[in-house]
Amino acid sequence: MNKKILLQSNPKKLRSYPPRLANGEAGNLKPNRGFSLIELIIYSGILAIVLAFTGEYLYSIGQARINNVARVEVAQAAQIIISKIKFDIVNSTTISSPAGVEATANLSLSIGDDSVIYSLNNFYIDRNFNEIIDKLNSNQVKVSNLSFNKIANPGGIVTIQVHFTLTSLAQLSGGRNIEESFQTTFSQR
Numbered sequence: 001m002n003k004k005i006l007l008q009s010n011p012k013k014l015r016s017y018p019p020r021l022a023n024g025e026a027g028n029l030k031p032n033r034g035f036s037l038i039e040l041i042i043y044s045g046i047l048a049i050v051l052a053f054t055g056e057y058l059y060s061i062g063q064a065r066i067n068n069v070a071r072v073e074v075a076q077a078a079q080i081i082i083s084k085i086k087f088d089i090v091n092s093t094t095i096s097s098p099a100g101v102e103a104t105a106n107l108s109l110s111i112g113d114d115s116v117i118y119s120l121n122n123f124y125i126d127r128n129f130n131e132i133i134d135k136l137n138s139n140q141v142k143v144s145n146l147s148f149n150k151i152a153n154p155g156g157i158v159t160i161q162v163h164f165t166l167t168s169l170a171q172l173s174g175g176r177n178i179e180e181s182f183q184t185t186f187s188q189r
Contacts, residue, residue, distance in 0.1 A: 063173050070168035070178040077141040077166055078182050081125055084136055085162055088116050088127075089186040095150070095158050103149040107160065120146040125164070142167050151185065159187040 035043075088109060089095070097108035107118040117128040123142035124135045137143055149161040161183065168178040 066170055067172055067178070070170040070172065073138065073140045073170070074166045074168050074178050074180055077137040077143075078180070081136045081143075081164065082162075082182065082184060084127060085118060086184075086186050088118075089160055090189055092116075092188055095160065095188070098148050098150045098160075101150055101152060103147040103163075105146055105148075107148040107162075118146075118148070120144075137166070140169055142169060145181070153187070157187050159185055161185045 085107070088111060089107075091111050092109040093112060095107070095109045097106050098104040105120055107116075109116050114130055115128075117126075119126050119128070120143060123137075123144065125137055125143050125146060127134045127136055143164055143166060145163065145165040147163045149163070151159040151161055153159050162185070163181070163183045165179060165181045171177065
């Protein structure tokens with residue numbers, strides 16, 4: 001209690017004591033001066049290196065995503081085209097084009113009383129079903145080299161070989177595109 005009274009009565013003496021640390025020893029507290037120029041340059045350099053690696057990593061992730069999306073687009077377009085052509089050939093009653101063994105760019109067939117024609121029109125495969133035209137591929141994939149070839153079959157069952165190439169319009173690094181060729185064969189029932 002005497003110390004409290006002494007300290008309160010003499011404010012100058014209170015200021016003359018050096019500050020104490022947690023362990024009770026006297027310490028020197030220096031005023032906060034901030035960062036030196038060298039420290040700022042070092043921190044800026046480290047930050048630039050980290051940002052460069054992060055940017056390159058994010059760029060490679062973006063390119064991988066574009067690559068995957070392009071491959072999926074091509075695979076989905078191929079699946080749709082093949083399944084439609086297969087359904088129509090298998091269920092057809094007559095196939096009028098191709099007539100001979102020469103490959104043609106069109107496939108004309110009949111399913112009962114209905115007429116179906118497949119053709120290539122400005123990088124799209126058109127399916128004309130009784131004058132109703134459906135495009136079988138999206139605007140993200142272009143079709144080229146579409147051909148239909150009738151294969152001679154001694155058993156009398158008409159067999160059609162289908163060939164086409166799909167190219168994704170998504171630009172990958174280096175300006176390249178995903179391109180795949182497909183060839184398959186279907187027979188009437």
